Amino acid sequence: MTITSTPIHHAHCMPFGATAHDAGVSFALWAPSQDALRLEHRPAGRDDAPHALHPMTRDAEGWHRLDLPGAAHGDGYRFMLPDGSSVPDPASRFNPDDVHGASVVVDPRRHAWTDAAWRGRPWEEAVVYELHIGAFTAEGTFAAARERLAELAELGVTAIEVMPVADFPGRRNWGYDGVLQFAPDASYGTPEELKALVDAAHGLGLMVLLDVVYNHFGPEGNYLHGYCPEFFNDAYRTPWGAAINFDGQQSRTVRDFFVHNALYWIEEFRFDGLRMDAIHAIRDGSQRHIVQEIRDAVLAGPGRERQVHLVLENDTNQASMLARDAQGLPVAGTAQWNDDLHHAVHVLTTGERDGYYADYADDPVRSLGRALAEGFIYQGQASAFRHGELRGEPSTQLPSQAFVSFLQTHDQVGNRAFGERIHALGDPVRLRAAMACLLLSPHVPMLFMGDEFAASTPFLYFCDFGPELAEAVSNGRRSEFGGFAAFADKAALARIPDPNAESTFLASKLNWRERGARKHFEQFNEVQQLLALRHRLIVPRLAGSAGAGVYACENDTLRVHWKLGTGRLHMLAHFAEQPTGPVERTPGAVVYSHGVTQEGSALRLAHGAVWVTLEDAQGE
Template sequence: MSHIHRMPFGATVHGGGVDFALWAPSMDRIVLVHTPAGGAASSHAMQRSADGWHRLTLAEAGHGDSYAYRLPDGTTMPDPASRFNPQDVHGPSRIVDPGRFAWTDTAWRGRPWHEAVIYELHVGTFTEEGTFQAARERLGELAELGITAVELMPLADFPGARNWGYDGVLQFAPDASYGSPDDLKALVDTAHALGLMVLLDVVYNHFGPEGNYLHACCPEFFDAAQHTPWGSAINFGGPGSRTVRDFFIHNALYWVEEFHFDGLRMDAIHAIRDASPMHIVREIREALNAGPARERPVHLVLENDANQASLLARDGNGLPVAGTAQWNDDLHHAVHVLATGERDGYYADYADDAAAGFARALAEGFVYQGQPSAFRGGEPRGEPSTQLPSTAFVSYLQTHDQVGNRAFGERIHALGDPVLVRAALACVLLSPHVPMFFMGDEFAASSPFLYFCDFGPELASAVAEGRRAEFGRFAAFADEAARARIPDPNAAETFQASKLRWRERGTRAHFAHLCKVQQLLDVRHRLLVPHLAGALGAGSHGCEEGVIRVQWELSGKRLHLLANFGTQPAAEAAAPAGALLYSWGIVADAAGLQLERGAVHATLEDMAGG
């Protein structure tokens, strides 16, 4: 069984050789440089059509050969739609015949979204080896724990040997530092055999600062009138945008069809400049629905600082019109303030009553649903989210962003009050939201996750200086000596320090945390998940002196959650109805429930007719 996504650009292998296609309307002439495996390079002029496509069929080309495009000014560049670039982003592309990989997951039909428990990982630091093969060997442990979906941080080929992935420039080429395309397919194939979905983080709002040759060969790919933090915006709405939109739509289909991914996480869609009648996110959803989603569930997860609930809306059949779910930073920020007391930056918006904010996020998804944000200068933020199902929100105590954007990459287990961190984790895992772990959360890993990259010397120096200057706004880094202690992102040691220390998993304190996580996930899968399908609308919530109460109506059940995030024990709390799911820090007496600080109590009540 093979999976092949056909697309109008790139190198396409067939019985008569290889078709090459590049869209470059500004170029009068493009030359293909072809190098067979073990042979000498040869040059071939491509045919230009009136609509700016340059095409060539080469009968002698085949799988494993290298090729590149030469521009009129002599610049030699890889294919923007390269399937593999083993010599990094400045080197030639390699022809890949995707039909050669033999899949074994023919019985795989995906999993419904309400069963998702996500594990976000960075391939390079998830294991000591930092490869697809090494990650594949760890998947069994995640499945045994109760994880049902692995989310890979971006894989699009980036400059150098190490990167978070958000500096990718070759959208179709898995970075060679992790292995070959077939190695990635083997990882997905193994995951499916274990019952794990695999999601991929994709970046459609910008290209990285090094190795993006599209500016040279195809300036039509960008809209100079629209600016982003990374320069000119990608052209999703101007002249020529149809081909640009198709590039990214095909990219989404490529990962889902050719690599059999179960869905995508779209990075920072608030930074996409698209005023078209149909936003690119919606068009990608429609393309997925018309293609692979006809045979299995395909999930689309958004990161969207604008809290646009409209992009998470459901149709008359309860299916998403665009995003399946959104990363819920509002919930994270409220939890972070609760557990650490930090109030700098965007945390200031959650500082007035973080417990109440956490309760609202659990019940309704977004904390900011249109009210003004002080951090954003009083601008209103967000849209009402109470009409959405709780499974439209992916919630967590930390992510790569919230850990790695700290100067020293500390995890919340190293920063927060352990009693409150434990309570918050139980609340998230016992809520109807889709929970997510950042790799190592499950055993309270001690390793940091730092910002790292591997740029050329000039850019590397600018990135290191810029990062230290950015932290200069904070009191803790006001003096130069403090800023100098911030790890250099380009140093190999920064990358090495960020690798998980798997040996910790078996030590006493870390193993105890792992067992608690496994207990909570077992409760979730056995008792909650069967009632999450079809549950619609927000829950109700309340908060008094740090004690939160939240309840949700599920399919035939009512879920109650009671937790004490106050500074003192709480007395005489009314006991919620229903069968006990989980309880910690609770003493029941004639007056009701006595809650220790950090107590959590969850019950599941039968509803009339349920």
């Protein structure tokens, strides 16, 4: 898709931070606990000049404001507290000297967009590709990632999902330790370079989703705890301390902060949606959950002009968060990451049963079938891993496109001690079959960067904290694995890579050269061909899909049937070592066949065989 038009400009107007206008810049900080603040200001290009101090005006609601004539794009600024310490702007659009440094005024009107004709894509067309900007390329920048977009589009990807870019401490991080929610991390490039990445993606017909973290701030560089305790609610304790204040006293401004953050990325950076991290860790007892409020704000704003999607991560499997209205449109989340399907595939292909995998160990083929047909495996059943806790809500009323499914993500790979990908652990025959089941199902499939060529590089947990916190994280990482039999001795624990070491980060970068090697190229071709079949035959029939499929499992042979928006899709997959006897053929035209021998009206399935057929809508 080529988009050419007169350049346009996009700016999200918000009550926080620094707002550039023709006469100067308006600054605003909400800090009800502080009686008087001053603004430190330094003009752009005057790094040798002392900061000028300007008193700010406080109102009754705790807002500190200042209009500064003559201030402009590129100027540095911080807020000086009554004790003489200075803090960056929590709504900073850019912090080039990291999270402890000065914020910089950004005038978004200076960036010219070329995607005026872009209106997004329907969700059923999504094939998602999760990537980490720092590890996706050798350079680890927005600009370098931009150069790879055409290859992803050619593969058959229609959406990239960027792991969090909100400014984090240090030079490298997964992104889930961000503390400046509006500032793209400077290690990746400038805000303009991120906008150029999104603009280029749209020119190739690619949606771009951004991973955002609204359940906690990172442990280093979050100054809000010190000068704005109203931002947190001590009534709830989380693994990261007091919860963000979404439902306590003075929570309205806190809620506005995150609603505006969502709109900021969607309006000012033109993202096509957000992946909302771990919403089960958001403590919000409000009548309208913050996710619902964000959805409503999106529909009232950018959602009126283009298609915008909200993807949830939610360990509690709340199907109610994915409910559809009478028109079949999402009322909150468009879709949810389907960890259940991943866990079943992992057990089936690797045989591992430790930790949460134990919940899927009894019959992983049947579990995979239920996940493919119904979305969630746990829909209110007791979880042994969670000590008998009931997990999940019924999901059979939801369309298959409400589930983003995958063979692996950054989480399941990076949370391993050595960051091994599933292709380094699992049976290759079963993995090939699982990939075909995933990409030819009505679910929205997601690839983790490198999946398409079975990348051999690990994806480890990495960060770059200050010395004291770095030591605690390194020790905690090793302690986390100390209870596993494989790490019973200290020597084994010592081999676990140090998250703070630069070498850990460098080892996690994709090696694009290996894609040309025979084994990797075969995987690439297989994925590309499967996606071509998906786009040509399955995607056109997905619109209007409603409700679950049905499945059956016998002797590790899986049957799944779905009613699509138009037509019916049928899948057979065989995971046992021994081939089947005669198996009844599914109706319809053959979409895909691997490891299948036809004998009249019957089929014989070899180990790892997959057979997919499609019926048209006639006669329904």
